[in-house]
Amino acid sequence: MEGKIxxxxxxxxxxxxxxxKQKYGCDFxxxxxxxIKRRIYKRLLVSGIGDCQTYLQLLEGDxxxxxxxxxxxxxxxxxxxxxxYVFECMARVVIPTIIxxxxxxxxxxxxxxxxxxxxxxxxxxxxxxxKDYFGKKHKDIKAYDLFLLGTDIDExxxxxxxxxxxxxxxxxxxxxxxxxxxxIYKNGLYHLKEEIKNMVTFCWHDITSSKxxxxxxxxxxxxxxxxxxxxxxxxxxxxxxxxxxxxYQSLNSGGYLVLGEAETLLKEFEPFFEIFSSEAKIYxxxxxxx
Ligand SMILES: C[S@@+](CC[C@H](N)C(=O)[O-])C[C@H]1O[C@@H](n2cnc3c(N)ncnc32)[C@H](O)[C@@H]1O
Numbered sequence: 001m002e003g004k005i006x007x008x009x010x011x012x013x014x015x016x017x018x019x020x021k022q023k024y025g026c027d028f029x030x031x032x033x034x035x036i037k038r039r040i041y042k043r044l045l046v047s048g049i050g051d052c053q054t055y056l057q058l059l060e061g062d063x064x065x066x067x068x069x070x071x072x073x074x075x076x077x078x079x080x081x082x083x084x085y086v087f088e089c090m091a092r093v094v095i096p097t098i099i100x101x102x103x104x105x106x107x108x109x110x111x112x113x114x115x116x117x118x119x120x121x122x123x124x125x126x127x128x129x130x131k132d133y134f135g136k137k138h139k140d141i142k143a144y145d146l147f148l149l150g151t152d153i154d155e156x157x158x159x160x161x162x163x164x165x166x167x168x169x170x171x172x173x174x175x176x177x178x179x180x181x182x183x184i185y186k187n188g189l190y191h192l193k194e195e196i197k198n199m200v201t202f203c204w205h206d207i208t209s210s211k212x213x214x215x216x217x218x219x220x221x222x223x224x225x226x227x228x229x230x231x232x233x234x235x236x237x238x239x240x241x242x243x244x245x246x247x248y249q250s251l252n253s254g255g256y257l258v259l260g261e262a263e264t265l266l267k268e269f270e271p272f273f274e275i276f277s278s279e280a281k282i283y284x285x286x287x288x289x290x
Contacts (some may be wrong), residue, residue: 001142008037008044012052016040024066026153026206028073030239038074043072059245067155074154075234078118080125080166083230083261089280090225091129094256098224099133101254109145111223115207116231117150120161120200121170124192126227127199128178137207151205157217158202164192207231207243229281232262237266244269251285258282 013036028036040052047061047065049055059065081087098110110130114123127148134141152158171179171190183190207228226247232240244266247257257273259265259281267272273283 008040011051012056013037013040016052016056016059019056019154020042020066020069021115022194023059023063024070025208025209026070027208030208030236031073031234035075035234039073043069046072049199053154054114071154071187072155074152074157076154076157078121078228079170079173080128082122082125083280084173085282086258086282087125087129089277089282090126090258091133094131094225094276094282098256099139102224108142108143109147111147111252112225113149113223113227115150115151115205115226115228115247117152117157117161117202118154119157119166119170120150120164120202122202122227122229123148123150124164124196126137126225128182128194131182131199133180146199148200150202151207152202153204155204158204161199161202164197166190166192166212207246208235208239210242222252223250223255224252225256225258226251227258228260229258229263232263233260241266241268247265248285253285255285256282257285 010021013033014029021027021029040055044052044055047055048057057172059069085217092176098230102108102110109261111187114125114126119122130146130148131141133139134144145192150158152161167189172182174183176238179190182193182196185191205231228243228247235243248269256276257265261281263277266284273284274285276282276284
């Protein structure tokens with residue numbers, strides 16, 4: 001399959017994406033179509049079906065196949081502390097600044113959201129950093145109202161995130177002291193300890209949905225830190241704009257937005273964010289757009 005882009009008929013592709021939208025609720029028509037076509041082609045191969053039309057008929061009678069298709073349409077490569085320098089920057093500057101600012105405002109609520117959280121590695125990494133920060137500063141974590149949220153459109157990925165049991169490749173970037181402190185190694189797998197698991201809530205949320213501004217389990221928006229990494233790259237430019245606007249609206253003034261290594265803030269958003277670290281792709285919100 002490598003190299004050659006498979007031919008998936010455009011008309012059948014449009015019908016297929018419409019069906020997914022109707023049945024599953026996600027609109028993949030504004031994702032980069034090359035990736036979507038390759039992934040559908042792969043699904044056809046796995047199902048032993050030669051063309052989109054026949055696959056559409058199969059979908060009619062098989063709701064579970066929609067879930068499998070959505071799983072295949074989305075890429076879930078992730079790991080704990082992916083791009084370690086980004087997490088170093090969060091540990092050294094972003095988290096201490098958020099907590100210090102909150103202290104000045106006498107506000108003990110800290111809200112952090114990982115949009116497109118895959119198996120939870122990213123938001124759990126932030127939870128570990130927070131726990132470590134409070135421990136080092138001898139601050140009582142219970143004195144803070146922490147809300148850490150991981151959202152994704154892949155239900156299976158969310159279930160795995162809630163179980164929080166990982167293979168070795170997911171924890172390769174985890175520092176030894178964190179590995180010893182927060183994981184239990186059992187039967188070749190790394191089990192995240194309850195004290196970290198309990199810090200995070202996971203729920204299904206489609207970041208491209210124009211119906212919801214904030215994820216359902218977030219009461220309002222007001223996030224201090226949003227990680228939306230390695231997700232925008234799958235969207236076309238108009239969808240990127242829509243999603244960045246949504247992230248902007250979901251952030252507190254002065255809140256941080258972290259993008260993926262291969263992603264940048266679109267030019268039209270530059271007036272509304274300051275570049276906090278161009279290397280780590282961390283941006284800081286200036287003011288609300290009226
Ligand atoms: C490549 S992973 C990135 C995981 C993690 N953020 C990281 O950078 O390591 C992209 C994730 O985004 C999810 N995703 C794709 N489309 C989405 C959407 N419309 N809303 C929310 N999540 C989505 C996928 O299911 C996948 O888990």
